[in-house]
Amino acid sequence: MIGSERMVRTLLKNDVSVCFANPGTSEMHFVSALDRLPEMRCVLGLFEGVVTGAADGYYRMADRPAATLLHLGPGLGNGLANLHNAKRARSGIVNIIGQHARDHIANDAPLTADIEGIARPVSQWVRTCASPATAVDDTAAAVRAASGPRPQVASLILPADVAWQECPAEAVAAAPHRPLPGPASDVVDRIAALMTAGGYAPGSVALLLGGRAMREPATRLAGQIAARTGCRLLAETKNARSARGRGRVNIPQVPYPFDAAVETLKDIRLLILVDAVRPVAFFAYPGKPLFLAHPDCRIETLASVDEDVARALGALNEAVGGRGDAVAYLGAEQAAEPPADGPASAEGIAKVLAAMLPENAIVVDEAITHGRQLQRMCASAPPHDWLEITGGSIGYGLPCATGAAVACPDRKVVAIIGDGSAMYTLQALWTMAREALDVTVVICANRKYQILRGELAAMGGPPPAENAQRMLTLDRPDLDWVSLARGHGVPGVRVDNLTDFARALGNGLSDRGPSLIEVVLP
Amino acid sequence: MIGSERMVRTLLKNDVSVCFANPGTSEMHFVSALDRLPEMRCVLGLFEGVVTGAADGYYRMADRPAATLLHLGPGLGNGLANLHNAKRARSGIVNIIGQHARDHIANDAPLTADIEGIARPVSQWVRTCASPATAVDDTAAAVRAASGPRPQVASLILPADVAWQECPAEAVAAAPHRPLPGPASDVVDRIAALMTAGGYAPGSVALLLGGRAMREPATRLAGQIAARTGCRLLAETKNARSARGRGRVNIPQVPYPFDAAVETLKDIRLLILVDAVRPVAFFAYPGKPLFLAHPDCRIETLASVDEDVARALGALNEAVGGRGDAVAYLGAEQAAEPPADGPASAEGIAKVLAAMLPENAIVVDEAITHGRQLQRMCASAPPHDWLEITGGSIGYGLPCATGAAVACPDRKVVAIIGDGSAMYTLQALWTMAREALDVTVVICANRKYQILRGELAAMGGPPPAENAQRMLTLDRPDLDWVSLARGHGVPGVRVDNLTDFARALGNGLSDRGPSLIEVVLP
Incomplete structure (x- = not known):
């Protein structure tokens, strides 16, 4: 049995059963091994930022790592920003990153790059598989690093010849972690x-x-x-x-x-x-x-x-001397009334969401300037989990929602994302469509990087002239999110008032599968 | 005058007059400096891979570097794959990468990362601006590294406080390069x-x-x-x-x-x-x-x-003893006849393009499996430039076309891109629309990573089962490129036969501005 199949078996033995993937030629033996082991669920992302962000979202909800499959240094590079966010979220991820065959690395073929160098800033654990003899142990060590009470982003670099050569070792279980100590x-x-x-x-x-x-x-x-x-x-x-x-x-x-x-x-x-x-x-x-x-x-x-x-x-x-019958900061006992109609606004969106959020929902919040009231308002909604952008690198939201939905197929995911943020990784919409993930995406379309306009204004200079306008607005032309969603296979609708938003959100929450609502904001 | 304004003036003094940008908060003083100097053309990309790929395309056609403006380590990470391609193309680029203020780096705020570490694998020249006193010389040194007969990817990391503090030095011209020697x-x-x-x-x-x-x-x-x-x-x-x-x-x-x-x-x-x-x-x-x-x-x-x-x-x-009147490998003296109608095919697309390509066109070729005949067939077309993916990291084509069109506003750009490749950086379509760039995009939509299916088949195993199918095809659902284009503000049309393709290509070539043709291939 070849090394890559032993490695996939080791992943499965350690309950790593989802692989978010965007493979290339150097990973074909690994792909072939995955193909022989259908108990591994392979989820394709059409861009690596989707792959790594989904692995982050998966970890946050499943509390165990997924694997990713990435193509050499540049493929890892495309996934780097969301690995940064994942590292800051303390999500465990097992990255399998293809590398040239060991005797081909020095030949400087076009895709050659310093993969360990690219991996290190976003991984607490980095190793290159030295040989087929170590492939199984390396995989178990990567899973161990990505698991347990202090999970890490683990990047295992897999030379193509290690993947294709015979490997004698059986799959092994990763060594268990000791639980964390209590405080002194x-x-x-x-x-x-x-x-x-x-x-x-x-x-x-x-x-x-x-x-x-x-x-x-x-x-x-x-x-x-x-x-x-x-x-x-x-x-x-x-x-x-x-x-x-x-x-x-x-x-x-x-x-x-x-x-x-x-x-x-x-x-x-x-x-x-x-x-x-x-x-x-x-x-x-x-x-x-x-x-x-x-x-x-x-x-x-x-x-x-x-x-x-x-x-x-x-x-x-x-x-x-605290007691269970006296608890502060409890959420309201019943949901707020939905707001009366009016033009779409940050406050209005928050009120509608608070009134309609279903029990056990997962909210992925990357609404940035329009999201600042969301979480507080939703304290009166039924119990839910709230996921946020931990590393500050926008573009985490749609991929994170993708991974959360893979981890929790029985829970509704609501992803509420600024238009600027959503554009970094919009390809996640296609993965949502293919996997029929139960995600309702709300795009807050203010057609600008409002947070940056605020920062510029706070500097106290003159109002933005042409160059700043060009860099801080997303207009001329306006993005059309209904078409973007349709292009990826996701049904979408555009609204600009709270009545229509509430109706669209109700449809999204009651249907299963992905849908998108573009809320046009002033 | 603050450091960032001195730096922009130094860029301008050295003929760096285009800045492809995706800034964030730490770059706001640089943005404000750009705003005061409208002779710098700022071009926004909604994802950093667009920014760096555009700078690559710009260099290839202008033979002088553009600047990029990137937000900290993760923003650079998003641009990494196309910097890899640019480095392999030997394109000169001046990356300005924002960094936290010098006394804030050690405080490990959420966006903190090892920026030099991320930059080094894709840059031949890396420097962090040490102080306002060196900002001008650092900028000139970066321009020098990115210019001349051996241009490099130069990454200049700019701490926010260096950008905002007063800087006494005047803008300087970079030291000239000596021409390359002839052979012995x-x-x-x-x-x-x-x-x-x-x-x-x-x-x-x-x-x-x-x-x-x-x-x-x-x-x-x-x-x-x-x-x-x-x-x-x-x-x-x-x-x-x-x-x-x-x-x-x-x-x-x-x-x-x-x-x-x-x-x-x-x-x-x-x-x-x-x-x-x-x-x-x-x-x-x-x-x-x-x-x-x-x-x-x-x-x-x-x-x-x-x-x-x-x-x-x-x-x-x-x-x-060669002579000017005896030259081998000359292209045919007249264009080939366009093909008769038939279903869309790689050969048919190549024949149509060869028959219709206008004089002085710039062809950006990322058609991968469907592009292998393109270049040879076009030898009979009027003189043109042909740009290819030098580093092997797919997703270079749409951004490269963007930058080439910015560099050469009077030339028609034809970007012929596989659907798999185009998905990595589709946000470039929006920049084409905003800048009214004269690019005709042809998407070869075979709805699979055909090159990888070929690699898998060449391994000689059984036909792909479910997991390999899931990782190597782009169907279920099919991408709808006409909607994706519309969503970015670009008009599009879908064709599946050569007559319609020729008509659509004729429209794209005769109109000015961006347009997209999705060619559905079997």
């Missing part, structure tokens, strides 16, 4: 004492949650601590996956805009990090600080990324 | 002697031309040498830009498929490289050689990439 008891005691000793004024203590702390049961424990101590709860600005909605603890985020973030944090004097980092400015601005908390704010870490956040919050809750 | 006379004499001494059988001597040798006057000199000595002329498999058509020397290429390439070269016993490399297999295959020439073939270098190829060919022509 003196840390918990110290933080509990700081929170309860009365040294801080009301409203000046907050827990900042991120990463795994945004899942249940961690959010619920945080809600109990807040109810008991009166502390505030805050979430990091962007989170890979947050448990939200009615009956759950809905933790407000530190806002994205710099001034709003500083305003949110300005009264906090004790900030306790729970799988979160010290709040840092997304970008630097002339004359403004680089960190967001007040200079006098004391920052303590309850649980780092290397500790079990639920155990840490459980221990803190016990130390402060 | 003993090399020319030795090769001339080998070619003319009768030691090689007829048909066993060939010049292999690549790079700058595919331009005039180099091709004409090669034609004279061939007429005089009886040697064969061959071109490298893929070339950045070839002068072709009626009255010109049309040099056949070493075919892409491995077996056909070996067959083409099998009788050659003396192969003389002219800005070309020893023919190397695109990919390795089990049990097959890695180089394409016969093992007994002697390989000599007339001119390397570091020498003046036209001077070298002139000297060799003189040494062998």
